[in-house]
Structure formats: structure tokens, C-alpha cells
Amino acid sequence: MNEIQRRITDSFDAQGLMTTLGARLARVADGEVHIEMPFATGLSQQLGYVHAGAITSIVDSACGYAALTKAPSEFEVVTAEFKINFLRPALGERFLAIGRVQNSGKLLTVCVGEVRAFSGTGDAHKVVALMQATIVNVRR
16 A cells, blocks of 8 residues: 555544445545445435435545545645535445546645446446535645
8 A cells, every 4th residue: 555545544544424424445546536335224315315415425525535645745635615416316236436636736626526326236337426626735
């Protein structure tokens, strides 16, 4: 495990919300992070879809951690703002949030994210949400 992966993994493991959601890191690369979350009835809303709050949480974290891969070692990151579009109901057995850095500056990083819903085995999926996020580097 390289230093960036260790940094992201340590931070992710310290987040209580990701544990509550049953989420796990699926991929950490320079400028890109994937977070996977299984379906759980405890995460559903009244119609049985995964709640928008759970979907937003994993894609916000994926974008934040993608930004952290670009941040200098003396900085952490926090979300300054995001816009999310829900394209269809979040129905599936598992969900994959992908955060990617579009532009990284001294203090601000702009990321895009998407959440994919998978049913059954294989790679077939539907995109259920898209995000654009602005992440701020903050000194530790």
C-alpha cells in the first residue's frame, strides 16, 4: 500500500458514518476513489429505494477522498459545496460511488462523482446519481 492509499484508508476507517452505511473503499488511485455500499433495508426510504442521504454520503466521500489524493500532506479536506442530480430510484443490491478530480488548485479542488447501482453479478449497472463538488484544502 502506498502513502496515498494509506492516508485515504486511515481517514476512511475513522469515519463512523461510512461504517454505519456498511460502505467500504473499493479503489484508491491518484485523483480517483471508489466507495462501495451494499443495499440494506435500514438505508431505505418509504418506497424501498436507498435513501438519497445514503447515496449522497457515499458520493460526497468519494469526491472528498479523490481530492485528498491531490492535497499536500499537511492538509485535510472538507466539502465546500455540491450539486447532486438523482437520475432514477436507487434500486440495486450494491452501489458504487466514483469520485474523480477534474481540477486541483492550491486550495480548491473540483470533483465529479457518479453512483452506479448493480443488481446480480456482473458489470451491468445503471447510473442513479451525478454530483459536482468543490472540496477545500484545510491545514491540519
